[in-house]
Amino acid sequence: MKPSEQALRRPFPEALAQRLEARFGMRLSRAESIRAHHGHDESHFPDAAPDAVVFVHSTDEVAEVVRACGEFDVPLIPFGVGSSLEGHILATRGGVCIDCSEMNKVLDIRAEDMLVVVQAGVTRKQLNAELHGTGLFFPIDPGADASLGGMAATRASGTNAVRYGTMRENVLGLTAVMADGRVIRTGGRARKSSAGYDLTRLLVGSEGTLGVITELTVRLHPLPEATSAAVCAFPDVVSAVNTVIQTIQLGVPVARIELVNELGVRAINRFSKTTLREAPMLFFEFHGSPAGVDEQAHTVQELASEHGGLDFEWADRPEDRSRLWAARHDAYFASLNLRPNSRAITTDVCVPISTLAECVSATQDDIEASGLIAPIVGHVGDGNFHAIILVDPADTDEVERAGALNRRIVERALAVGGTCTGEHGIGIGKQGFLVQEHGEAVDFMRAIKLALDPHNLLNPGKVVPGL
Amino acid sequence: MKPSEQALRRPFPEALAQRLEARFGMRLSRAESIRAHHGHDESHFPDAAPDAVVFVHSTDEVAEVVRACGEFDVPLIPFGVGSSLEGHILATRGGVCIDCSEMNKVLDIRAEDMLVVVQAGVTRKQLNAELHGTGLFFPIDPGADASLGGMAATRASGTNAVRYGTMRENVLGLTAVMADGRVIRTGGRARKSSAGYDLTRLLVGSEGTLGVITELTVRLHPLPEATSAAVCAFPDVVSAVNTVIQTIQLGVPVARIELVNELGVRAINRFSKTTLREAPMLFFEFHGSPAGVDEQAHTVQELASEHGGLDFEWADRPEDRSRLWAARHDAYFASLNLRPNSRAITTDVCVPISTLAECVSATQDDIEASGLIAPIVGHVGDGNFHAIILVDPADTDEVERAGALNRRIVERALAVGGTCTGEHGIGIGKQGFLVQEHGEAVDFMRAIKLALDPHNLLNPGKVVPGL
Numbered sequence: 001m002k003p004s005e006q007a008l009r010r011p012f013p014e015a016l017a018q019r020l021e022a023r024f025g026m027r028l029s030r031a032e033s034i035r036a037h038h039g040h041d042e043s044h045f046p047d048a049a050p051d052a053v054v055f056v057h058s059t060d061e062v063a064e065v066v067r068a069c070g071e072f073d074v075p076l077i078p079f080g081v082g083s084s085l086e087g088h089i090l091a092t093r094g095g096v097c098i099d100c101s102e103m104n105k106v107l108d109i110r111a112e113d114m115l116v117v118v119q120a121g122v123t124r125k126q127l128n129a130e131l132h133g134t135g136l137f138f139p140i141d142p143g144a145d146a147s148l149g150g151m152a153a154t155r156a157s158g159t160n161a162v163r164y165g166t167m168r169e170n171v172l173g174l175t176a177v178m179a180d181g182r183v184i185r186t187g188g189r190a191r192k193s194s195a196g197y198d199l200t201r202l203l204v205g206s207e208g209t210l211g212v213i214t215e216l217t218v219r220l221h222p223l224p225e226a227t228s229a230a231v232c233a234f235p236d237v238v239s240a241v242n243t244v245i246q247t248i249q250l251g252v253p254v255a256r257i258e259l260v261n262e263l264g265v266r267a268i269n270r271f272s273k274t275t276l277r278e279a280p281m282l283f284f285e286f287h288g289s290p291a292g293v294d295e296q297a298h299t300v301q302e303l304a305s306e307h308g309g310l311d312f313e314w315a316d317r318p319e320d321r322s323r324l325w326a327a328r329h330d331a332y333f334a335s336l337n338l339r340p341n342s343r344a345i346t347t348d349v350c351v352p353i354s355t356l357a358e359c360v361s362a363t364q365d366d367i368e369a370s371g372l373i374a375p376i377v378g379h380v381g382d383g384n385f386h387a388i389i390l391v392d393p394a395d396t397d398e399v400e401r402a403g404a405l406n407r408r409i410v411e412r413a414l415a416v417g418g419t420c421t422g423e424h425g426i427g428i429g430k431q432g433f434l435v436q437e438h439g440e441a442v443d444f445m446r447a448i449k450l451a452l453d454p455h456n457l458l459n460p461g462k463v464v465p466g467l
Numbered sequence: 468m469k470p471s472e473q474a475l476r477r478p479f480p481e482a483l484a485q486r487l488e489a490r491f492g493m494r495l496s497r498a499e500s501i502r503a504h505h506g507h508d509e510s511h512f513p514d515a516a517p518d519a520v521v522f523v524h525s526t527d528e529v530a531e532v533v534r535a536c537g538e539f540d541v542p543l544i545p546f547g548v549g550s551s552l553e554g555h556i557l558a559t560r561g562g563v564c565i566d567c568s569e570m571n572k573v574l575d576i577r578a579e580d581m582l583v584v585v586q587a588g589v590t591r592k593q594l595n596a597e598l599h600g601t602g603l604f605f606p607i608d609p610g611a612d613a614s615l616g617g618m619a620a621t622r623a624s625g626t627n628a629v630r631y632g633t634m635r636e637n638v639l640g641l642t643a644v645m646a647d648g649r650v651i652r653t654g655g656r657a658r659k660s661s662a663g664y665d666l667t668r669l670l671v672g673s674e675g676t677l678g679v680i681t682e683l684t685v686r687l688h689p690l691p692e693a694t695s696a697a698v699c700a701f702p703d704v705v706s707a708v709n710t711v712i713q714t715i716q717l718g719v720p721v722a723r724i725e726l727v728n729e730l731g732v733r734a735i736n737r738f739s740k741t742t743l744r745e746a747p748m749l750f751f752e753f754h755g756s757p758a759g760v761d762e763q764a765h766t767v768q769e770l771a772s773e774h775g776g777l778d779f780e781w782a783d784r785p786e787d788r789s790r791l792w793a794a795r796h797d798a799y800f801a802s803l804n805l806r807p808n809s810r811a812i813t814t815d816v817c818v819p820i821s822t823l824a825e826c827v828s829a830t831q832d833d834i835e836a837s838g839l840i841a842p843i844v845g846h847v848g849d850g851n852f853h854a855i856i857l858v859d860p861a862d863t864d865e866v867e868r869a870g871a872l873n874r875r876i877v878e879r880a881l882a883v884g885g886t887c888t889g890e891h892g893i894g895i896g897k898q899g900f901l902v903q904e905h906g907e908a909v910d911f912m913r914a915i916k917l918a919l920d921p922h923n924l925l926n927p928g929k930v931v932p933g934l
Binding site for chain 1: 622623632636649651659662673688689716720759817820888889904910916
């Protein structure tokens with residue numbers, strides 16, 4: 001916890017605790033273990049427990065909690081499953097954690113409109129399980145089995161974004177509780193609208209600082225008639241990335257195109273008991289009609305072979321595909337496993353595709369020079385890649401070197417017109433980068449924050465610096 | 468002009484006129500004809516001329532004008548080509564019109580990143596002409612040859628949106644002058660980002676009320692390897708629309724799928740000298756590989772024939788396709804031509820696709836019952852359709868009946884979870900509908916407006932009611 005944050009932490013008002021306890025009974029918890037669980041995420045930042053946790057069941061309950069906290073001038077932090085990588089849910093100033101995990105109902109599957117209305121605590125895997133039999137799926141897949149509310153709040157994406165977009169493109173509308181306790185509904189069920197300011201897109205990516213998302217209407221996509229998946233090893237990352245660049249530039253509608261570097265593949269093999277060739281590797285998935293999938297695969301195979309791709313191993317059976325993608329999704333945990341008791345500082349730059357080979361390659365050199373262990377994985381079809389820097393959180397020198405490495409990677413991305421974060425968000429660690437990236441625009445973000453949350457109670461200390 | 472607006476119009480400060488004249492010389496005009504031209508759009512609302520027009524050449528010049536207007540508390544209205552359908556550019560409270568039409572440089576074509584940076588006055592046709600030879604195109608095509616700044620400001624779309632998205636999905640970043648004269652740059656060149664609040668999407672669709680857009684970075688798309696286009700007549704609109712619904716639900720990646728009803732086809736035939744069968748008709752375009760286009764066309768032909776589609780006329784030669792789509796694009800002017808000296812009140816609802824057949828059909832009945840002339844055209848793949856209601860603006864009874872018809876259509880759309888405007892915007896005529904559609908969320912739009920433009924000088928009286 002930064003000392004300045006520590007100083008902002010005030011004693012929790014007993015009267016508020018009593019009020020919430022009277023209203024929520026056992027669903028209000030001040031137990032040490034519960035608080036500790038809610039003050040911990042997947043980031044490397046120190047834990048910071050809230051003073052209390054409320055397990056809410058409805059939008060109205062969230063509104064009640066928000067109004068009560070407002071009365072006592074107490075911060076509140078929305079919580080999904082706690083898989084944030086940027087400290088979003090850390091209660092650095094204390095306050096009440098609003099745990100949405102029991103708001104996990106799929107409210108309305110509208111298959112004919114290819115959309116679904118869900119409560120914020122529904123997770124992506126749960127949603128896809130409940131969509132079984134509809135012929136539709138929800139494509140957005142961050143590494144963790146995150147809640148949809150959390151995914152909207154961080155503008156998450158994942159491996160399918162190159163074809164299906166991110167939460168930005170797939171959230172049609174939201175129900176949110178605003179700082180004054182009022183409930184608003186943004187967007188709607190139409191695929192497009194020009195009706196007023198885009199509050200949906202403003203709340204998506206606002207990391208709980210502008211409103212508490214309680215329900216979402218999201219787009220669904222037809223399950224592809226045919227799917228095929230493959231991996232291909234390359235002599236070096238530059239050849240792999242150049243294959244990606246050409247695939248995107250040719251407009252091949254590839255569903256997934258993911259890079260894992262040599263160290264990343266080694267981590268995956270060890271963790272997921274796979275036997276992938278330990279070389280820079282692309283993971284592909286193609287969606288479409290049988291003929292369309294064949295055509296895409298053929299085009300990409302040709303490009304890969306022009307760039308020295310060594311082999312193309314197909315995973316045609318659904319169970320092989322699932323195993324392959326499960327292994328890819330577990331790359332983060334596989335990486336952590338390379339070094340017991342480490343935590344990860346995960347970089348998240350996203351760059352224009354033409355600069356991707358140069359950025360990934362220079363990042364590998366930087367990692368080499370730093371002496372740190374940091375596998376690289378990436379949603380390279382979008383220009384987004386992660387170095388998962390493994391650190392011993394107790395080793396301040398190492399943490400500092402990791403910070404310097406991260407800074408170098410971000411500064412290179414910004415220099416080519418990229419962003420410091422493609423999908424993880426700003427949280428508490430990237431506020432300086434936000435200013436580097438957006439300059440005076442951040443002042444207008446601050447003005448919006450203060451207009452919508454004048455007392456700075458919604459997840460304070462996140463996103464906008466200086467609040 | 469509403470009387471309340473008239474009352475808000477104040478004398479134009481002579482000192483401001485002199486200041487701007489000294490700075491901009493001939494590029495500041497107070498000539499009657501120039502002012503009149505800038506106080507007129509394609510809507511049915513009464514003209515409202517600004518007090519002065521400045522022809523700006525750069526972002527810095529826009530900032531100068533904004534600061535000068537701020538000093539004198541004078542409203543300003545950004546202007547592209549004046550093709551708005553909702554009164555966006557009408558200077559209902561007077562003030563200075565910032566004409567961006569001479570800011571028409573394509574600044575940076577980055578073919579390898581599939582993006583381009585343009586000044587706000589570049590029109591969509593100009594951009595595509597300048598992209599010639601790059602293998603890329605910009606797909607968004609409202610009826611008019613609008614400026615990209617104007618298209619962003621109204622969150623425009625058009626016939627290709629079903630496949631390529633709207634301005635919401637295709638603007639990667641903006642340069643904008645804010646109310647205090649500061650210049651911000653939002654977004655960037657990366658395809659996705661989670662860095663802070665989405666100011667890009669907030670400005671897209673803000674209709675000039677939150678900032679003056681001066682430059683845009685927009686996505687480009689690879690020109691399809693193969694293209695084919697066709698029209699197909701149907702026995703009734705319901706059969707046509709049901710064909711659309713199934714096409715979308717099957718996930719066929721159709722590039723364009725447009726409805727024109729019988730009266731619309733008659734208008735097009737008369738105006739564009741085409742010989743289309745005068746029946747409800749779908750216009751299709753397919754993009755992809757040659758095999759992919761064949762496959763899509765085959766699927767859609769089968770669906771059409773199941774729904775009683777009468778014939779499928781192909782336009783395979785580029786010149787035939789251009790003629791066909793030019794005719795479709797001119798449908799608005801063709802409709803106006805059905806009744807000399809009329810103006811159009813154009814409805815713009817967008818509804819969930821499952822309700823589209825019922826909404827279009829009920830709209831036809833409403834038109835019939837109203838006794839008004841109103842062809843229907845629509846981007847039906849998105850659920851968006853327009854009734855182009857032709858009125859004699861001097862006939863108050865007729866204008867009132869048209870208003871009542873519009874209201875009926877909007878209320879039906881809202882009842883099924885749709886929106887009052889799919890692509891034209893709120894402007895000055897739909898503020899009541901905005902409140903019906905979004906309820907208390909409009910209060911938060913107002914809070915954002917006042918936070919970013921506290922003196923309400925940027926295109927006042929548009930979008931947010933009561934300001």
